[in-house]
Amino acid sequence: MKFNIALLAGDGIGPEVIDQAVKVSDAVAKKFGHEITWKPALTGAAAIDAVGEPYPDATHDICAASDAVLFGAIGHPRFDNDPSAKVRPEQGLLKMRKKLGLFANVRPTFTFPSLIDKSPLKKERIEGTDLVFLRELTGGIYFGEKGRRDEGETAYDNCVYTRAEVQRLAKKGFELAMTRSKKLCCVDKANVLETSRLWRETVQAMEKDYPEVEVSYEFVDAVAMRLVQWPNSYDVLITENLFGDILTDEASVISGSMGLMPSASMGSDIALFEPIHGSYPQATGLNIANPLATVLSAAMMFETAFNLPEEGAAIRDVVNKSLSEGVVTEDLANGEKAYGTQEVGDWLAANI
Amino acid sequence: MKFNIALLAGDGIGPEVIDQAVKVSDAVAKKFGHEITWKPALTGAAAIDAVGEPYPDATHDICAASDAVLFGAIGHPRFDNDPSAKVRPEQGLLKMRKKLGLFANVRPTFTFPSLIDKSPLKKERIEGTDLVFLRELTGGIYFGEKGRRDEGETAYDNCVYTRAEVQRLAKKGFELAMTRSKKLCCVDKANVLETSRLWRETVQAMEKDYPEVEVSYEFVDAVAMRLVQWPNSYDVLITENLFGDILTDEASVISGSMGLMPSASMGSDIALFEPIHGSYPQATGLNIANPLATVLSAAMMFETAFNLPEEGAAIRDVVNKSLSEGVVTEDLANGEKAYGTQEVGDWLAANI
Ligand SMILES: CC(C)[C@H](C(=O)O)[C@@H](O)C(=O)O
Numbered sequence: 001m002k003f004n005i006a007l008l009a010g011d012g013i014g015p016e017v018i019d020q021a022v023k024v025s026d027a028v029a030k031k032f033g034h035e036i037t038w039k040p041a042l043t044g045a046a047a048i049d050a051v052g053e054p055y056p057d058a059t060h061d062i063c064a065a066s067d068a069v070l071f072g073a074i075g076h077p078r079f080d081n082d083p084s085a086k087v088r089p090e091q092g093l094l095k096m097r098k099k100l101g102l103f104a105n106v107r108p109t110f111t112f113p114s115l116i117d118k119s120p121l122k123k124e125r126i127e128g129t130d131l132v133f134l135r136e137l138t139g140g141i142y143f144g145e146k147g148r149r150d151e152g153e154t155a156y157d158n159c160v161y162t163r164a165e166v167q168r169l170a171k172k173g174f175e176l177a178m179t180r181s182k183k184l185c186c187v188d189k190a191n192v193l194e195t196s197r198l199w200r201e202t203v204q205a206m207e208k209d210y211p212e213v214e215v216s217y218e219f220v221d222a223v224a225m226r227l228v229q230w231p232n233s234y235d236v237l238i239t240e241n242l243f244g245d246i247l248t249d250e251a252s253v254i255s256g257s258m259g260l261m262p263s264a265s266m267g268s269d270i271a272l273f274e275p276i277h278g279s280y281p282q283a284t285g286l287n288i289a290n291p292l293a294t295v296l297s298a299a300m301m302f303e304t305a306f307n308l309p310e311e312g313a314a315i316r317d318v319v320n321k322s323l324s325e326g327v328v329t330e331d332l333a334n335g336e337k338a339y340g341t342q343e344v345g346d347w348l349a350a351n352i
Numbered sequence: 353m354k355f356n357i358a359l360l361a362g363d364g365i366g367p368e369v370i371d372q373a374v375k376v377s378d379a380v381a382k383k384f385g386h387e388i389t390w391k392p393a394l395t396g397a398a399a400i401d402a403v404g405e406p407y408p409d410a411t412h413d414i415c416a417a418s419d420a421v422l423f424g425a426i427g428h429p430r431f432d433n434d435p436s437a438k439v440r441p442e443q444g445l446l447k448m449r450k451k452l453g454l455f456a457n458v459r460p461t462f463t464f465p466s467l468i469d470k471s472p473l474k475k476e477r478i479e480g481t482d483l484v485f486l487r488e489l490t491g492g493i494y495f496g497e498k499g500r501r502d503e504g505e506t507a508y509d510n511c512v513y514t515r516a517e518v519q520r521l522a523k524k525g526f527e528l529a530m531t532r533s534k535k536l537c538c539v540d541k542a543n544v545l546e547t548s549r550l551w552r553e554t555v556q557a558m559e560k561d562y563p564e565v566e567v568s569y570e571f572v573d574a575v576a577m578r579l580v581q582w583p584n585s586y587d588v589l590i591t592e593n594l595f596g597d598i599l600t601d602e603a604s605v606i607s608g609s610m611g612l613m614p615s616a617s618m619g620s621d622i623a624l625f626e627p628i629h630g631s632y633p634q635a636t637g638l639n640i641a642n643p644l645a646t647v648l649s650a651a652m653m654f655e656t657a658f659n660l661p662e663e664g665a666a667i668r669d670v671v672n673k674s675l676s677e678g679v680v681t682e683d684l685a686n687g688e689k690a691y692g693t694q695e696v697g698d699w700l701a702a703n704i
């Protein structure tokens with residue numbers, strides 16, 4: 001098969017980790033007889049510097065015309081303490097999500113037996129954790145009307161959801177639950193928010209279409225607790241944009257393997273794959289960043305966007321092999337010999 | 353001194369734990385020569401059953417005329433899976449906060465050396481944790497306009513903050529930081545939300561009035577992570593209502609001592625004190641609920657509302673003594689002899 005993949009390296013360590021995912025994807029393509037054409041495009045602070053905005057139209061055109069998007073990381077510290085900066089890398093991210101229609105962010109949290117000791121949680125709490133969040137990504141308070149009144153003294157943000165938005169996200173949740181342990185948790189704040197009540201009633205109405213799925217409803221504050229206490233009690237969780245932002249990040253650290261967690265953002269036409277870690281500016285250019293989350297994002301891409309599970313499995317296998325043979329970057333080296341970002345990528349590609 | 357204290361026992365285990373706090377408070381009052389008049393009043397599901405609404409005017413009048421409010425817990429499972437129920441206990445809570453003007457929720461998270469093993473976190477992560485959240489409690493998306501349009505197909509919730517609301521909360525944060533390690537973290541989502549940008553710019557403008565306080569600004573998703581990774585790196589945190597709801601609950605479980613965590617909600621005129629745990633319906637009437645969080649809430653009441661630190665310290669001392677001598681309920685008994693809720697309360701009162 002032939003694929004065009006948009007390649008958005010972004011900022012900080014983005015370009016370094018993306019390079020390794022490209023190497024590994026090319027090796028898989030070669031092995032299985034596929035042909036990948038990579039289409040690099042600018043995004044984030046890098047795009048602001050080059051053309052004055054974080055998600056240029058040219059980048060959008062490349063993404064929209066591709067079969068999938070592979071994304072590194074964006075964000076630069078010079079924007080962080082300036083909330084009033086006119087153009088910020090994050091705006092590019094939001095614009096990209098909206099314009100590509102990436103309404104479902106898929107965020108797995110799982111453990112690697114060999115890395116369980118890295119978790120901040122006690123072993124008996126984290127062991128066996130294997131959950132997936134589906135975060136709604138193009139609605140809610142992120143995209144509602146926002147602004148100031150009373151000469152700037154009052155600020156407002158509007159949170160809006162339509163039933164159709166909830167349905168399409170929840171549908172993905174039910175479908176995913178059917179392929180897993182058939183447990184779905186709808187996370188909301190229905191005791192306070194009207195949008196949450198819409199979420200809950202919409203999901204409740206869909207239950208009859210998936211009689212095998214056992215659905216639970218939990219308040220976002222309760223989930224924030226149980227994720228720390230008994231993460232292994234969850235399977236598939238669906239939630240709105242802002243709750244998802246907070247909870248998926250909380251979930252990502254409990255496994256102790258944040259540097260290994262991939263993600264996908266899916267729309268009706270196209271999907272984007274990216275590591276969940278950030279642009280890690282302090283590590284830029286040092287050849288120390290862990291590329292495994294990006295490499296595993298490429299595995300998700302083969303599996304989900306191209307429907308090629310064997311290719312995905314080949315990548316997962318070689319990642320597991322690198323972990324068990326200790327071919328890892330310093331964050332995972334436990335005081336043993338650490339490999340550079342590039343060396344890990346080379347090793348993975350060579351061992352596919 | 354003479355005090356009138358409104359006593360809102362509420363639902364579930366509320367009445368049982370409140371009873372113990374009353375015993376202990378009376379013992380302290382006797383020892384230090386104060387006189388407490390308790391003013392019981394209805395709230396929560398109990399009030400809905402009795403008079404049809406969760407925060408009746410009669411209850412409000414009693415609270416408003418008192419020197420402080422001691423609160424148990426509210427909530428009943430029969431309301432939980434019915435988001436459309438016309439009257440819900442939570443509405444009483446929100447109405448109470450608003451009508452009493454309780455704009456600052458003070459939520460400490462600290463550890464007891466003898467209970468450190470109860471934490472889901474590894475010892476080296478949790479040890480030394482001693483942080484306080486100040487959560488804004490009468491504004492934001494909880495109280496903004498909410499509703500439906502398009503024949504119920506679209507739901508909305510408005511998040512609104514004024515600079516004055518941010519200032520009065522932040523002022524308490526700066527003042528609290530001055531009495532502690534002079535570190536203040538402002539938690540927001542200023543990379544996305546306009547209300548967060550108002551928060552951040554308002555706090556930034558106040559920095560000059562507290563030159564000794566070192567202020568940091570972190571995004572809510574980042575804090576959700578770091579609370580699990582390095583909770584002991586935080587001291588005082590200030591945040592808006594919804595973020596505070598999620599993060600304070602997350603923080604409350606990391607210590608492993610949730611059953612011991614007190615809280616205060618402060619306004620300009622009156623303050624309310626309550627355990628952070630819920631109404632724990634399954635345990636109702638079984639004499640097994642841990643009363644220590646409520647007893648420690650009474651200690652906060654003496655310290656904060658009445659400015660009587662010695663009285664507060666007397667309560668804290670006897671609580672520590674009960675922990676070290678193993679006079680505890682079954683949740684803390686570690687398989688040793690467990691005491692009943694009442695027996696713990698009696699022991700505490702007798703040992704003041
Ligand atoms: C950078 C920011 C706008 C973004 C978000 O909040 O969605 C990020 O935190 C994420 O989760 O991808």
Ligand SMILES: CC(C)[C@H](C(=O)O)[C@@H](O)C(=O)O
Pocket residue numbers: 191192221442445597
């Ligand atoms: C019951 C609910 C309305 C309430 C809130 O969200 O404020 C509770 O979770 C709390 O934190 O006190």
